[in-house]
Amino acid sequence: MREDEAALPEAALIDDAPATPTPPVDEPKDLGFGSVVGGANERRLIERDGSFTARRDGFPLFSYRNLYHAMLSMSVPRFLLSATGMYLGMNALFAWLFLLCGPDSLAGMSAESMGGRFLRAFFFSVETFATIGYGNIYPVGPMANWVMTIESIISIYAIALLTGLIFARFARPTAALLFSDVAVIAPYHGKAGFMFRITNARNNQLMELEAKVQFSYFDGKGRRFAQLKLERTKVIFFPLSWTIVHPIDETSPMFALEHDDLVRTDAEFLILISGIDETFAQAVHARSSYKPEEILVGKKFASMYNPVSPDGTNSIDVSRLSDVEDAPLGDEDNMRHTQTLRHTGLFTGFAAPRTNDRTKRR
DSSP states (O other): OOHHHHHSOHHHHHHHSOOOOOOOOOOOOSTTSOSSSSOTTSOOSBOTTSOBSOOOOOOOHHHHSOHHHHHHHSOHHHHHHHHHHHHHHHHHHHHHHHHHTOTTSEEESOTGGGTSHHHHHHHHHHHHHTTOOOSSEEEOSHHHHHHHHHHHHHHHHHHHHHHHHHHHHHHSOOOOEEEOSOEEEEEETTEEEEEEEEEESSSSOEEEEEEEEEEEEEOSSSEEEEEOOOSOSEEEEOSSEEEEEEEESTTSTTTTOOHHHHHHTTOEEEEEEEEEETTTTEEEEEEEEEOGGGEEESEEEOOOBOOOOTTOOOOBOGGGTTOEEEOOTTOHHHHHHTTTOOTTOOOGGGOOOOOSOGGGOO
8 A cells, every 4th residue: 555545544445445236226106196097997098089087176266267268278169168158258248247237227229129138138148249349238327337348348359358368279289190090010021010100180281200109018016117119119201190009029028928917907098199280380299099999900900092193192091090800810811911010000011012004293
């Protein structure tokens, strides 16, 4: 030992010693659901439309389920029904307030000609709320005019909020992807592959589309999650369709599993698709899932391609997104035809028919 090392305290020598490497700890892969959620015979974690089945309870009414976010997230029919109901309800409330002002608070057309005092007050409220002002009915007295004033102020805020809600709903970019009704386990590269198919349900274009598929199953103690390795996780362009494939090889968590094993373990395949909406230049995403009863073994997706048009344009028939045909896993011919599976879903044996008139192509 050198003299300078001897002069150092023992603690310094210990600190300078190389630390024993700590083995890496696998990050939990429960996706945020937790291993307790989704036990055997419980509801699926994600519905086919992408909505989550789990919910949070115990919040105060106006801190969680606030009206604005509820109106943004509900379906279009429910939104229109709710907005119409609130509009009619507010006018009915002010009609009742006009009636409380007395029988002579409204003048003009008689109550009998409009179906009664309440309907006359209701229709006057609608005119006030929407600033129509036909002039056939008008308020009389200070109380009725005060009610009319209050309603006119509230109507300004209400119409502004409703306009903002409608604009926010239609201006917010969302992905409208169509998922095949079923997934299949079909021959792939001499073995098998888990596959499903997607296409864009709108005329807009999606770019940089990325797919993630999680295999979830119940092992008797809790729900386990494993991310499936895909044939390809990303496509730059998405003009037609995409058949997403997980090769079932020795490294796959699905290796050697039968369909009965998927049923017994209450398996679920959780899917997240994300991309960029070209119209809005913003990120969008879509979710879905498949359960064992929605998975077909020994089937493959049928071709979606239409015959090539005379000008050389390729097209697909979206109505055939979920069409399948037999593909026994042990059939060598099926193995050969799925050797060259590509992200568009075009198999070797399924090339789109082409016209013989080459002179029309430009």
